[in-house]
Amino acid sequence: MSPPYVMKRTDIKKLVEAASNEYDVFGPVKKRSKHVFGKIDNPDNLVMDYDSTILSPRKYFQPQNEVMMSFDLEENKVEDTLDELRAMRPRLLMAVHSCDLNGILHLDRVFGGEYTDKYYFARREKTTIVGINCLDSCEYGFCRSMNTHHVVEGYDLFLTPISGDRYYVQVGTAKGEHLVHMARDIFQEAGPEDFGAFKAALKHKNESLPHEVDVEGINEYLDLSFHHEFWDKMAEDCVNCGACAMVCPTCYCYDVVDDLDLSLTSADRTRKWDACLFQEFALVAGGHNFRESPAARFKYRFYHKMRGFAHDQGILGCTGCGRCTAACPSDISIKDVLKELSGIWEVAPTAQGGK
Amino acid sequence: MVQLQIKKENVYVPDLAKLIKKRKMTEWETLFTFEFVEGRMKDLFTYKPGQFVQLSMFGIGEAPFSISSSPTKRGYLELGIRKTGDVTNKIHELEVGDVVGIRGPYGNGFPTESLKGRDILFVAGGIGLVPLRSLINYVIDNRDDFGEVTIFYGTRSPDLLLFKDELAAWEALDDIDLHVTVDAGDDDWKGNVGVVTTLFKKKKFKTENLSAVVCGPPIVYKFVVKELLDIGVGKDQILLSLERKMKCGVGKCAHCQIGHKLTCIDGPVFTLFQVEQMQEAI
Ligand SMILES: Cc1cc2nc3c(=O)[nH]c(=O)nc-3n(C[C@H](O)[C@H](O)[C@H](O)COP(=O)(O)OP(=O)(O)OC[C@H]3O[C@@H](n4cnc5c(N)ncnc54)[C@H](O)[C@@H]3O)c2cc1C
Ligand code: SF4
Ligand code: SF4
Ligand code: FES
Numbered sequence: 187m188s189p190p191y192v193m194k195r196t197d198i199k200k201l202v203e204a205a206s207n208e209y210d211v212f213g214p215v216k217k218r219s220k221h222v223f224g225k226i227d228n229p230d231n232l233v234m235d236y237d238s239t240i241l242s243p244r245k246y247f248q249p250q251n252e253v254m255m256s257f258d259l260e261e262n263k264v265e266d267t268l269d270e271l272r273a274m275r276p277r278l279l280m281a282v283h284s285c286d287l288n289g290i291l292h293l294d295r296v297f298g299g300e301y302t303d304k305y306y307f308a309r310r311e312k313t314t315i316v317g318i319n320c321l322d323s324c325e326y327g328f329c330r331s332m333n334t335h336h337v338v339e340g341y342d343l344f345l346t347p348i349s350g351d352r353y354y355v356q357v358g359t360a361k362g363e364h365l366v367h368m369a370r371d372i373f374q375e376a377g378p379e380d381f382g383a384f385k386a387a388l389k390h391k392n393e394s395l396p397h398e399v400d401v402e403g404i405n406e407y408l409d410l411s412f413h414h415e416f417w418d419k420m421a422e423d424c425v426n427c428g429a430c431a432m433v434c435p436t437c438y439c440y441d442v443v444d445d446l447d448l449s450l451t452s453a454d455r456t457r458k459w460d461a462c463l464f465q466e467f468a469l470v471a472g473g474h475n476f477r478e479s480p481a482a483r484f485k486y487r488f489y490h491k492m493r494g495f496a497h498d499q500g501i502l503g504c505t506g507c508g509r510c511t512a513a514c515p516s517d518i519s520i521k522d523v524l525k526e527l528s529g530i531w532e533v534a535p536t537a538q539g540g541k
Numbered sequence: 542m543v544q545l546q547i548k549k550e551n552v553y554v555p556d557l558a559k560l561i562k563k564r565k566m567t568e569w570e571t572l573f574t575f576e577f578v579e580g581r582m583k584d585l586f587t588y589k590p591g592q593f594v595q596l597s598m599f600g601i602g603e604a605p606f607s608i609s610s611s612p613t614k615r616g617y618l619e620l621g622i623r624k625t626g627d628v629t630n631k632i633h634e635l636e637v638g639d640v641v642g643i644r645g646p647y648g649n650g651f652p653t654e655s656l657k658g659r660d661i662l663f664v665a666g667g668i669g670l671v672p673l674r675s676l677i678n679y680v681i682d683n684r685d686d687f688g689e690v691t692i693f694y695g696t697r698s699p700d701l702l703l704f705k706d707e708l709a710a711w712e713a714l715d716d717i718d719l720h721v722t723v724d725a726g727d728d729d730w731k732g733n734v735g736v737v738t739t740l741f742k743k744k745k746f747k748t749e750n751l752s753a754v755v756c757g758p759p760i761v762y763k764f765v766v767k768e769l770l771d772i773g774v775g776k777d778q779i780l781l782s783l784e785r786k787m788k789c790g791v792g793k794c795a796h797c798q799i800g801h802k803l804t805c806i807d808g809p810v811f812t813l814f815q816v817e818q819m820q821e822a823i
Contacts, residue, residue: 254553257599262640264599266554301552301791412820439795442788446600453600460794467796470786471625474759476799476821489820490798497801 188357190376190384195234195351197372198280202229204369205278209314212246213280214239226280234281235347237324238509242435243286246279247293247309250459254305254442257453271308278365281318285329285505287340289435290315294340295499296438314361317341321391326508328521331399334505335391348383399524401492401502407531408493412485416530420523421481423516428461430510430518431487436495436503437461462486488523552791555597555642556582560635561617566703569625570668571633572609575618575643583616589650590676591782591810595790596620596632597642604628605787605805607672608646613682618643621671621703647790648809651676651754651780659752659778660688664765666737666757667696670703672782673756677711684716688750691718695737699723699730718744737761741768748773756782762823766813779813783822 193201202211211226214236221236223243256265282290294310297303317337320329329335337344342362345353354376357363366373376384411417431437441460446453460467463483468476477483495503504520511519562574577583588608597603604626610619624633635641653676661680665673680687692711696702702721711719720740722733733740737757753769755762762781769779785797785804797804800819802811816822 259599262557262599264554264557264642266551268551297793299792301793303553303793304551305553438793440788440793441796442603442794444598444600444602450600455603457788457794460796462795468786470784471629472758476785482821489800490795494798494801498803 188363190357190380191355191366191373192348192352192376192380193355193372193374195347195353197369198232198234198353199229200372201365201369202226202232202278202280205365208368209276209278211278211280223279232280234318234345236281238283238327238507238512240509240513241433242289242507242509243279243282244289244293244435244438246277246313247290247306248297248438248440248459252305252457254455254457257444257455258451259453260451268304268308271305272312274308274312277313279313279315281345282315282341283318283320283507284337285320285327285332285334285507286435287315287317287337288332288334289505289507291340292436292495292499292501292503292505293438314342314365315340316362316365317344319344319346319387319391320395321347321387322394323396324508326511326519328396328398328506328508330395330397330506331401331521332502332504332506334507335395346384346387348380348387350383352380352383354380354384354387399506399521400528401524403531404492404502404524404528405496407527408489411527411530412489414530416526417485418481420518420526421484423518424463424480424484425516426463426465426480426483427515428463429513429515430520431461431463432459433509433513435505435507435509436491439467462490488527492524552644553789555595555603555644557640558618558643560637560639560641563635563637566621566705567701569701570621570623570671570703572619572621572704573632573635574610575620575641576616577643578640586618586646588612588646589653590679591650591672592646592648593672593790593809594618594620594643594645594647595787596628597644598628598631599642601631602628603642603788605647605790607675607782607809609671609674611675611678611682613679621668621674623668645790647805649807651782651810653679656752657686658688658750660747660750661690662746662751662753662769662774663690663692663694664737664753664755664757664761664769665692665694666761666765667701668703669756669758669761669782670694673754674704674707676754681711681714681717689718690716691720691744691746693720693722693737693740695722695724695735695740697724699727699732720744736764738764738768741772746772746774748775752778752780754780754782759784759823766823769813776814776817777812780810781813781816781823782809783811783816784809 214221214233215224215231221239297306341358344356348354440457442457491503557578558575561576564572593607606620609621726734787797788794792806
C-alpha cells in the first residue's frame with residue numbers, strides 16, 4: 187500500500203484548481219434542496235459533506251443516452267464512437283461515497299468479463315475518482331447492512347475526515363498518486379499521530395452507522411417466497427414509474443434504438459437507460475409479455491438485485507445507498523421490503539400463519 | 542467442436558454481410574442466406590447448432606435470430622425470419638446483394654457432444670423448426686454419431702409449414718422418422734390433424750436413451766413437456782430453446798434475464814431441470 191497523506195479540508199479547493207488544468211472536474215453540487223453530481227467550474231461549488239445525490243455517479247460511466255456507433259447508409263459503413271471516447275479529456279470525480287464506490291465495482295463486474303463493454307471501460311479509464319468516507323449515516327441509506335461502508339478498491343484517492351479539519355488520504359492507484367503530485371504542497375505524509383486520528387474516525391464511524399436490515403439468507407428467502415402473496419401486497423402501491431431504477435447505482439439495464447437522420451442517409455445507434463419496471467421491458471414481438479403484471483415487474487427488480495446478481499457476480503446487487511427509497515413517489519422503502527421478506531421466514535410459523 | 546470466437550475490438554460492432562439468396566416459405570416467413578463481405582470471416586465465423594446472431598438493419602435496429610443452417614455447411618448463414626415488427630418487416634424488403642450487419646454467434650447452443658450416441662426426438666411448433674433445423678441437419682450430416690431420430694413438427698395450417706422441400710427430403714430418408722401435423726387441415730391436406738402433442742400417440746419410445754429437443758411458442762412447452770414426462774424422459778434430457786427479448790446478446794442489457802439466468806449467455810438452450818429452477822421460465 188502506498189503511504190498515506192494528510193491534507194487540510196479547505197485545501198480541496200486548491201486540489202480542484204490544480205487538477206482543472208488536466209481534468210474536467212465533477213462532484214456533488216447543491217441543487218435546490220438536494221445535491222447532484224455536476225460539473226465543477228468553480229471550486230466553491232463543490233460540496234464535500236453531503237447526504238446523498240439524486241442520481242448516482244453511474245451516469246459518468248453509463249450515460250443516460252450514449253451513441254454507440256453511426257451508420258453511413260449509402261456507403262454501408264459502420265463508424266464506431268469508441269476512438270472518440272478514448273480521446274476525451276480526462277475526468278476527475280470528487281467526493282464519491284463508499285456505497286457508490288462499491289456501486290462502480292458492481293458495474294465493473296457487469297460490463298467486464300468475456301464480452302467486455304469497451305464504452306464503459308473507456309470512460310472508466312479516463313476517470314480519476316476521489317472517494318470520501320462517511321462517518322455518519324445518511325437519511326435513507328443502509329450501507330452497513332449491505333457491507334458497502336467499507337472499500338478496499340474502486341478509488342484512486344480516498345479521504346477520511348479526521349480531527350483538526352483535515353483529511354486522511356489513502357492512495358489506491360497510480361492515478362491517485364499522480365493527482366497528489368499535481369498539488370504536492372497541500373499533502374503531508376501522514377505520521378503516527380495522524381494514523382491515530384484516522385483510527386478515531388473509524389471508531390466513530392463504527393459506533394454511528396446503524397445495522398438496520400439483516401440480509402443474511404436473503405437469496406434463499408427470495409427463492410422460497412416467489413409465489414408469496416407478500417409481493418402483491420408490496421406492489422399494490424408501485425406505479426411502475428421506474429424512478430427507483432433510474433437513481434440506482436447498480437441498475438444497468440439498457441435499451442438500444444437506431445435513429446435515422448432526416449436525410450435518411452445516416453443513422454445513430456444509441457443506448458438508453460431502461461428499467462425492468464416498464465411494461466415493454468420483457469414484451470416480445472407477437473405480443474407475449476413475460477412479465478405482464480406490475481407486481482411481477484416490481485418483484486423482479488428485487489429478484490434480480492438480490493438473487494440474479496448474486497448468482498452471476500457472487501455479491502448482492504444493492505449497495506444500500508437508499509436512493510430508491512428517496513425517489514419513490516409511493517414511499518416504498520427497500521428496507522421495509524427486505525425486513526418484511528425476512529420476517530416471513532424468521533418468525534415462528536405458528537405466529538405467522540399463512541404460506 | 543472447437544469454438545473459434547472472433548476477437549473483436551468492440552463486441553457491439555457488427556460485421557457486414559450480404560444477402561445472397563432469399564426463399565419465401567410462407568406468407569410470413571422467408572429463408573435468408575447471408576455471406577460475410579469480408580472473406581476471412583468465412584473461416585472465422587464458426588458456430589454450434591442452437592446459437593443465434595444479432596442482425597442489424599442499419600437505421601432500423603437489431604434483433605436476434607437463430608442460425609438455421611447447420612455448421613456442417615460452411616461459408617454461409619441461413620436465417621428463417623418471420624415478419625412481425627420494425628426490424629423483421631425491413632428484412633423482408635431486402636433484395637439479393639443488399640448488405641446488413643451481423644454479430645455473433647451467441648448463446649450456448651445445443652450440447653452436440655453429449656447428444657452423441659443418443660436417440661433424439663425433435664419437437665417443433667411453428668417457427669420453432671427454424672433453430673431445430675440446424676441441429677437436425679447437423680445430425681443428418683453426422684448420422685453415425687446418433688441413435689434413432691424422430692421429428693414431430695406441427696403448425697396451425699398447411700400453408701404455414703416451413704421448409705417444405707426439406708420436409709420431403711427428410712421424409713425420404715429411412716433413418717429419420719418424420720411426423721407432421723396441422724391444427725386444422727384444408728381440402729388438399731392428407732396428413733395428420735391435431736396439435737403437435739397428438740403425435741405422441743403415433744409412436745412408442747424407449748426412453749432410457751432418449752433425449753428430446755423442443756422449440757416452439759411459449760404455449761407449446763407446457764403441453765409438450767407434460768407428454769415427455771409422461772413417457773418417462775428424464776428432466777435433464779429434455780432440452781428447451783427459450784426466447785426472450787434481447788438487446789445486447791452478450792449479458793449486459795439484462796433484458797433476457799429469467800430468474801437468475803441470462804438467456805443470451807446461459808441459454809437459449811436449457812434442460813427442463815434448469816428451467817424448473819428458473820422462475821417464470823415457461
Ligand atoms: C435467441 C432468439 C432466437 C430467435 N430466432 C428467431 C428466428 O430464427 N426467426 C425469427 O423469425 N425470429 C426469431 N426470434 C425472434 C425475433 O428476434 C423477433 O421476432 C424480433 O426481435 C422482432 O423484431 P422486430 O423489430 O421486427 O419487432 P418489434 O416488435 O418492432 O421489436 C422491437 C425490438 O424488440 C426486441 N424484440 C422484440 N421481440 C423480440 C423477441 N421475440 N426476441 C428477442 N427480441 C425481441 C428486438 O430488439 C427488436 O428489434 C428469436 C429470438 C431470440 C431471443
Ligand atoms: S436498490 Fe436502492 S438502495 Fe440498493 S443500490 Fe439501488 S437505489 Fe441504492
Ligand atoms: S420508484 Fe417506487 S413507484 Fe416507481 S417503479 Fe420504483 S418502486 Fe415502483
Ligand atoms: S440480451 Fe442483453 S443481457 Fe441478454
